[in-house]
Amino acid sequence: MKDNRQGFSLKGIGVRLTLILIGVMGFYLLTTWHNIRALQEQSRGFSVLSGSHFERTMYAAELSRDAEVIAAQALESLMGARRTASDIPPIDQDLLRIYQNVRNEIEPASELERLQLAELDRWQKPYFDSLKKLADKLSEEQSFQLRQQEKLNDLLARLKSMEQGLASPEAIDPAFNAYALAALSYASLALSSEKAGQLRRLELSAHKILGYLKNLPSLSPFQQQYLSQLTPVVSDAFEFRRPVLVSQRASLAAVRQARLYAQKLTTSSYNYFLTLKKTAMDATATYQQLVSETFRMIAIFSVIFVLLMVLTVLFIREKVVRRLDDLQQVMHLHMEGKHPEIPVDGEDEISDMGKAFSIFVEARRKAEQELIEARQEAEDANQQLKTLNNQLQMLSETDTLTQIPNRRRFEQELQTLWRHCTRYSHPLCLIIIDIDNFKLFNDRYGHHAGDHCLYHVAQLLLQEMETCQGMLARYGGEEFVVLLPEMDSIQGKNVAEQLLSAVKAAELKHLGSPEGIVTLSMGIASCLPESGTVPYRLLQRADEALYRAKNAGRARVEVA
């Protein structure tokens, strides 16, 4: 059995639609996969950004802040040391530890970061060493100040005592008193002096006054004793202040050193912070770019997807639905008997349907054509049969020799006219015609000539009968008969005379006849047929009339 199913072909509408749908679905899966990957990439980037860049940036910020706090605390310590010897806050060891912990958390992520962390580490040790040195210095200064406090109190008491000494009754020289008071003032100013140069200038001034007082010409015993006490007090004041200034200068230098390192450290950590911040900003920009790219791709894919779907719908509408509608319409029109052109374009299932329908229509058209032709042939055969039947009928009712109705036909017509005239009470006239001396004609001219004569006479009679309504037939042998419906004997006789004259006028040669030509004898009879009667009597009467015409000499008409 033949398998009519089509194999795999790209021209098939089903295969094409399937491929299109697979393509659209594949595109959809591809774009979805791409978007998922992009989102995963963005998610990972964002995790790195938040988990690494921002964390390390925060560490860098903490580092910078810790360095600043430690530096500020060191300054605070210094200020406290200058205010009072008992009020020096210690440098917070926790901050140092925290700073170190934060630093340990940071690992460089690039060459630039590594260099910046190296710079940070470069200043880290000197900075903390300087802080330690500062702390030691401040501690040392604290103990130094505690030791100096007693000396200071003693010195202040001695200065006060010397000042009070000038108010005794023995201090009567105002100039001496003024110079001594000036020397005491310089000594007092030395105790609050902040700079070594200033201290030296005050000391020079004080020693100049003391030299002047010693060189006075007439010093009283009181004045000599007072001067011997004043000179060590003034010298002690300057000797006391000098180490204090040295100690303060050393502390200040330690603070400046710590401050310098702090500045270096904070600058390094701030630079590192700026680098990490830039890295984080770059990562954020990259992330934003990825997001923008994803949105752009999604928008492009969506537009392409929508376009593909629209094209698919248009393709289905144009290549399937419209063609199916057209084919359906054409099929309906064919079913209604119209014959529009069947669409068979393409090589897919629909065009195959059109071709199959076209083959069916063509087969049907051929079948109908064959049916029509068969019908036509049948009709032709029928017509032919009818003609043959008619011819047969004619032959069966026509005399072969004379080509006029034979006796059988005559008798049928006689029965018909008999009934007709009976019904309508019309007369019916009958003429029997006999060729005179025909035996002699045969004998003289031969039977064949006799046949020809019979034919000739019949045709002459037939020709004459065209002018009147009636029927001519060969009754048998050389006898003819004429039926004249609705005619009486008189009218019948006129017709008979007319027939007689016509044959006579033809002058058919018959040397056996007294007149030398073919003549006719006729017997006429007519009647009003009645119901229940038969025409036999009418025939008999016409025959009797013919007999009389023969006996009367032939070539004449006799009426019954």
Ligand SMILES: Nc1nc2c(ncn2[C@@H]2O[C@H](COP(=O)(O)OP(=O)(O)OP(=O)(O)O)[C@@H](O)[C@H]2O)c(=O)[nH]1
């Ligand atoms: N040639 C030919 N002769 C026929 C035909 N039928 C009859 N006859 C002849 O017609 C003749 C009739 O002769 P008859 O009956 O004696 O009559 P007749 O000779 O005509 O004499 P009347 O009738 O008395 O005038 C016969 O000789 C028949 O042979 C026919 O079909 N052909």
